[in-house]
Amino acid sequence: MITLFSFHFTTAQLFIFFLVAVFVGMSKTGVHGTGMVAVPLLASVFGGQLSSGIMLPMLCLADVMGVWYYHRHASWEHLKKLFPWAVIGTILGTVVGGMIDDHIFRMIMAVIIVGSVVIMLWLERGHKEDIPDYKWFAGLTGTAGGFTSMVGNLAGSVMAVYFLSMRLPKNSFIGTTAWFFMVMNWFKIPFHVFAWHTISWHTFLLDLTMLPLIAIGAFLGVFIVSKIPERMYRWFIIGMTLVAAFMMLV
Template sequence: MVSLFSYDLTYLSLGTFMLTGLLIGMAKTGVHGMGMIAVPLLAASFGGKDSSGLMLPMLIMADIFGVSYYHRHAEWKHLLRLFPWAIVGVLLGTWIGNEIDDQVFRTIMGVIIFLSLGIMIWLEKVNKDKIPDYWWFAMILGVAAGFTTMVGNLAGSAMALYLLSMRLPKNEFIGTAAWFFMAINWFKVPFHIWSWHTISLNSILLDLTVLPMIAIGAYLGIKVIKKVSDQNFRWFIMIMTALAAVFMVF
């Protein structure tokens, strides 16, 4: 047993915590899907709601690495479309976060993601030039991203579906996602502190201990993504998004 900043951790919990930091670092520099693995890992050790508050500062630290490396590649027109709807989603998630049943939520989102993936794959095979550049498409996925990131730090799938549907190249995909999550994660902090009470000084100090693992993960993510072509990156993201949907359902 290890005591850190009012937390009594078993060696297994401490190891899981460090592994979570590594996975988050990789996710923020392009290896999407790693974050979906990190969410249930942390929840198993710290509980669902408490783990969401514990993970948020880790995500913000990792966002800094992602934005620092990919900041020049962001497509701001997509960010400006998504931000207002994502804010609505965060507020909605804050409001009903104490009432929603986790399993029902995960099942619904998993089904939606599978249906959206089916549409994306159909577009990929049948009409590669068709881009669903509609306001309602940004609205649906923007609200979904804001809602899911507030309730369970699970917005990666909604963002992946939107950015892949826009046919963004690899670096633009990562850069746009990095800026989106940097802004939204900072926006979520006050709600975690004063509404859900899931972030405290002790939780922030505990999060700081994992910063070296986040940095290592960010470095590994950059190295891995450099070796992946744009087309392979698209299929990699689709596969990881499908796996993320399976995680949410089961």
């Protein structure tokens, strides 16, 4: 066993934790689905709710990197519609998340991800105009995004549905997503500290040791995204989301 800040790991668990850190960095610089793959991986080491608290500071550190690189491409028109509803969803997620066990957590997240993939595929099959750019749709998506982000750090699939349906180009998609999650992830910290008690000094120090791997993942993400054509990027997001759903179910 290997001990880091009062946490005990097998060699395999520590490798998974290192891989999660790289995936988190990649997810914030455009390799969107890796963040959703990281969630079930980390849950396999720490369990559902605790893994949410351990991952959150890692996400916050990676968010800064993503915003630093893509901040010029954000669509604030869409963000202003989403933020108030995402706050409501976060509060709702705090209440509900404290009542569910790991099994229910995994089932809820899997259903949400699979549903998001179905909608993404439906949009790509020639129904792009069927999702309206209306306030009610932003409200529904923002609430769902805040809820899933709080419960399991898995709002990526929900927000991908919204931003893809708004037909944002690649860089604008990444920049807008980066700003959304940086604001919401930092907003979630007090709920994890004072309501769920899943972030402590020990978990923060543990996350801080992952910073070099998060940075490697972030630079790797920038390189990979630069090589993916615009249309192929949309299908890449869908494919990675589907992988995350499969991992959550098994």
